[in-house]
């Protein structure tokens with residue numbers, strides 16, 4: 399059985415294979431969405447398909463909505479053409495339960511999948527129509543943290559952004575300029591209200607998205623492409639809101655072991671692939687069961703009743719507290735520490751790392767001892783219960799195929815949030831930095847990782863990162879076994895506020911990180927030695 403609309407007619411066959419099917423009329427949903435779309439999502443990758451699209455499917459199944467989501471990608475044409483296009487926009491969603499059972503479901507809530515680039519004329523025309531529709535309530539994003547950045551490490555605009563600002567809305571190519579161009583189209587078609595919702599793992603994600611979009615709009619105004627009133631409209635949150643959100647569901651890349659399970663159940667053509675833009679995709683997605691989505695309830699044109707699908711809607715302050723709890727303390731910093739040390743120590747699975755005493759000590763200290771004291775209880779989720787679930791159940795889940803190499807992707811874009819926010823809190827609360835051991839160790843581990851040599855002394859492939867070349871150039875010349883080659887080479891990285899959110903060389907942490915790094919490059923085995931020596935309690 400292959401995932402396709404035609405094959406869905408064989409309901410008995412799918413049910414025999416243990417696959418839950420959509421309980422709504424897919425063609426009626428497509429027609430209604432075509433006429434009056436409500437939701438466009440940018441960044442149609444794995445978390446979107448495993449989580450966000452499933453939320454809308456729950457509403458469709460329950461008769462609480464009759465519309466689907468238009469999936470858009472500004473970045474990855476292959477994902478749209480090969481994965482969505484190749485499988486009628488359907489996704490086989492696999493939930494990997496901690497008790498070895500799996501749940502399988504066909505998700506059909508994506509009505510259309512389009513390439514969001516002005517050069518792709520038919521697709522772009524569809525998006526323009528959607529943006530002009532009074533029915534459109536929200537656009538949302540999971541485009542990775544780097545998708546929002548307009549500037550490069552030296553503070554100057556990226557080349558593509560510089561050109562887009564010069565060339566105006568019709569020739570936009572960067573995610574932020576394309577979305578601003580589409581918003582301009584909505585402005586020109588009646589200044590209709592809209593919610594613009596980031597669902598990426600960045601602190602203050604709504605603010606980050608708003609500030610990039612406003613920066614583009616202002617530059618276009620200065621360059622004569624848009625009127626000042628467009629910037630005013632975009633700045634008025636009663637018209638265009640940028641709700642903040644916290645999203646959580648560990649969604650590994652599609653894994654060969656899950657592919658095998660599906661094939662054993664008689665489902666064909668499910669092989670994962672890496673697109674030319676580096677997205678790891680398959681007609682199926684695999685994820686854990688646990689999931690949390692907390693969204694600021696600010697939707698000027700209304701919204702789907704997603705609370706009926708388990709989404710928490712609340713105020714900005716509560717979202718901020720849950721997001722800080724998850725991204726800066728209870729989950730993502732632990733993930734990043736496991737990512738870089740996992741790669742260095744030769745692991746390919748997070749669940750295996752959770753059997754390593756030194757790594758468990760590292761993340762427990764990082765989360766419980768160093769992070770939790772500066773976290774405010776958001777009220778709707780308990781930080782202690784949350785981190786307990788992460789450390790005791792989610793990370794060790796014996797059926798999750800998550801890899802440190804996935805999580806190590808784009809680390810330069812994440813360390814400022816995942817570690818920098820805790821550092822800022824320590825400084826703001828005048829807390830002693832002596833307490834911070836695992837946190838500087840995690841940063842030292844990242845710098846050690848960037849050398850591209852594992853703890854056994856072998857060359858190690860590094861995951862994609864927009865700053866990889868620049869960072870490696872800064873570290874070039876540092877050799878394992880020769881700490882004297884380090885010199886002052888860490889300083890430009892540690893002092894860069896674009897990376898860490900502040901200059902770490904201005905506090906004692908800069909020196910501590912450098913000290914750990916020097917220990918870790920003493921020779922093969924030094925990473926393990928440093929962990930053992932440093933994490934004594």
Ligand SMILES: NC(=O)c1ccc[n+]([C@@H]2O[C@H](COP(=O)([O-])OP(=O)(O)OC[C@H]3O[C@@H](n4cnc5c(N)ncnc54)[C@H](O)[C@@H]3O)[C@@H](O)[C@H]2O)c1
Pocket residue numbers: 440441442443444445446471472473474477540541542543544545573597598599600645646647648649650675676677678
């Ligand atoms: N996977 C998870 O466990 C998880 C959980 C919570 C939150 N998230 C958030 O979602 C993001 C995406 O995760 P995913 O698992 O879907 O990743 P993915 O690699 O499967 O998909 C990434 C998507 O972002 C797009 N993209 C990548 N770089 C871009 C750029 N520079 N500009 C515009 N679009 C770009 C890709 O085309 C793709 O559609 C993460 O970075 C994170 O912020 C992920």
Ligand SMILES: O=P(O)(O)OC[C@@H](O)[C@@H](O)[C@H](O)[C@H](O)CO
Pocket residue numbers: 542543599645646647648649729730733734804805807808812
């Ligand atoms: O998705 P990223 O790249 O921000 O970070 C990698 C992982 O830490 C992340 O995807 C987690 O799995 C996720 O945040 C869990 O909710």
